[in-house]
Amino acid sequence: MAAAGLAFGSSGLLAACGGDGGSDGGSAGGDSQSGGGSSRGGRLRVGHVGAGKGESFNPARGSSFIDASRYYNLFDPLSRVSPTLEIEPGLALEWNPNNDSTVWEVKLRPDVTWHDGKPFTADDVIYTLQEMNDAKHISHSSVTNVKLGDVKKLNDLTLRIPLKAPNARLFDSFVQQNTVIVQDGAKDFSKPVGTGPFVFESFSTGERSLCKRNPNYWEEGKPYVDEWEDISIDDNAARLNALLSGEIDMMSQLPFAQAKDQQQRGEIQVLAADSPAIQVFIMAVDIAPFDDERVRQAFRLIPDRQALIDGALFGFGTAGNDLAGKGLPFFAEDLPVREQDLEQARSLLKQAGAENLEVTLHTSDIVPGFVEAATLFAQQAKEAGVTIDVKKESASAYFDTSLLYTKLDFAQSFWTFSSLPIWYEQSLLSDAVWNETHWREPSFDKLIREAQGSPDESTATELWRRIQQIQYDEGGYIVWSNQQLVDGASTQVKGLKPSSFFNLGGWNYRDVQLG
Known part of the structure; x- marks a missing residue:
């Protein structure tokens, strides 16, 4: 177990993995699978309980659901979690430990560019790890076992991460929303630059944000929608009414009484996933x-x-x-x-x-x-x-x-x-x-x-x-x-699969299609 690594083929499929991949997970509700050809275009509007002035595009600071939605879609993590809780490649393609899992060599995805056109490299990962050393960083605990002063760039797409004590599954510590990778030197997140499927356009704190499709995203052909808007709607009834009236296309955290009712009415899709939540x-x-x-x-x-x-x-x-x-x-x-x-x-x-x-x-x-x-x-x-x-x-x-x-x-x-x-x-x-x-x-x-x-x-x-x-x-x-994780979506939403990891398919908007 200690000497096992994690590697993915060029297609992103798991090639070899040490340890158990997680629970069976699985969805307890229907997924909004697309049938036939892909639908493209449109603005995806998503309603969440907001976090007021605490909302931020800075992954070091936000703890709310709407923050997680933004981090996962403007930035990318090193590793992703599938709907059935298996580790999948994000910006990292391989995690290779030494014999006692005290040093890890991480190979990064090639041909990834930031939204401003700069190439993604190991420098960005090292900078992000250093930023996480701030005790106020939400994911500070992910690096407290890392010898940060000894992290070394081996080449543009490879880095070595030494640890203070062994960790047989280091990649597990870099899947959460606050561990997404930020650009080397990034300090100002008022106009954030990421590598994710959507590019920042505008943000009214506590109200809404708008992002547009990243035409150069490393997952070819994705995302499918032209724009994605996150909207703060704190009141549960108002959020559901917005979905029913067509003002939004999806809502996170569908209240359980309304979910039970809508399972009978069928006016919207009720997305429910069994989960460790x-x-x-x-x-x-x-x-x-x-x-x-x-x-x-x-x-x-x-x-x-x-x-x-x-x-x-x-x-x-x-x-x-x-x-x-x-x-x-x-x-x-x-x-x-x-x-x-x-x-x-x-x-x-x-x-x-x-x-x-x-x-x-x-x-x-x-x-x-x-x-x-x-x-x-x-x-x-x-x-x-x-x-x-x-x-x-x-x-x-x-x-x-x-x-x-x-x-x-x-x-x-x-x-x-x-x-x-x-x-x-x-x-x-x-x-x-x-x-x-x-x-x-x-x-x-x-x-x-x-x-x-x-x-x-x-x-x-x-x-x-x-x-x-x-x-x-x-x-x-x-x-x-x-x-269970329970969300709601318009009947026009396709491609969203309920996830055991997090709401709205693990905040996966890159696969969502409208129409």
Whole structure:
């Protein structure tokens, strides 16, 4: 496993891969496949919950869904994730490690140009990695194991990346939206330059952005549409009405009640994909009362998880077991299924001196099901003697790390990811920007890095099992659901395949056709 690399043929098909490629994934809803010849032209209009003034074309800063949509379509990542969670080539064609996976040689895609005509080279990748060294960069944790001062350009299309500790699947750390490659020297993202399928035209922060087709995109013939517009529409009903009336062509995060209704009506396409995605309640482990492990244990025993699935997700998911990554390699399937136990919850709270506890749960419309789940959980908590005051926060501020995100003691979160190791790297390393439960344990960091670099699958499995046991017993997450990703599209949209990785086919607009 440690000595296995990742290489792709010139067609982009996987030629050789070490380790497991991921879960079966798969779509639970129909995909908008094109029939016959390709349709070209038109403006693709996509509606999202916006992020207000926090919206940005700077991949170092944005944490919202609309930011992810923009990053993946104006820029390119080194590696992509397929709808079934397999690693596919992006700007990197080969990842070749040494024998102990402490040094990786990465071969880049030839004949790629930036939107301003400059050639894409290893200098751009090295610059991006250096930029990620900023502790405020959203994907800072992706490079904390890299010896950045020793990264070396071997030629224009090859670089060597040495690591502080082994990582048997380094490519997993460079698929997320905040790891897309920016141009060497880029500082001003008011008029961003990328290598992606669309070229920047204009941007009104918190309102809309417009990009045009990149005629020189390295995927020949793509994209199919002439223009792509992302539009901020925070209100869920307004977003759906815009889709139904033809004002937009697609919407991310179709509310579950409306998705269920539209599956019957058929006025739009309901795109639903089985996914490792999770909805969670988060408890900051360093803020009272959640700094007491017994309180955290008690709160994990409060939810009736199936009732939350039925009432908040309308059946678009399955009950979670307080761990991320169900269905993915290394997931600890053997840990006991956690059921509601109000008597034990009350006992633990009494032991912690937290009887008649009152807390505030911060929620938002930013993710469908959040408000409904918060309301139901508050009702369930009453039976354990806990009063939960539900406070609805602004959608535009909720996932903004400069405002609310990672600063709340008791809140909700939502994750999509392609592998179990990358989720732990992004959420639970001490220096992870998205460390929303404030879990900071140097010994735990070491265990994650050891698991990432383990020399064989059995050793890796045991290490990841230990990591998950710690979180299952002591962590700040209540993982109550494994949720499907549900979006909506006009019946005129073709070519979009539901993805287990992320919404709207993994934000893949290069394959979308209209008409």
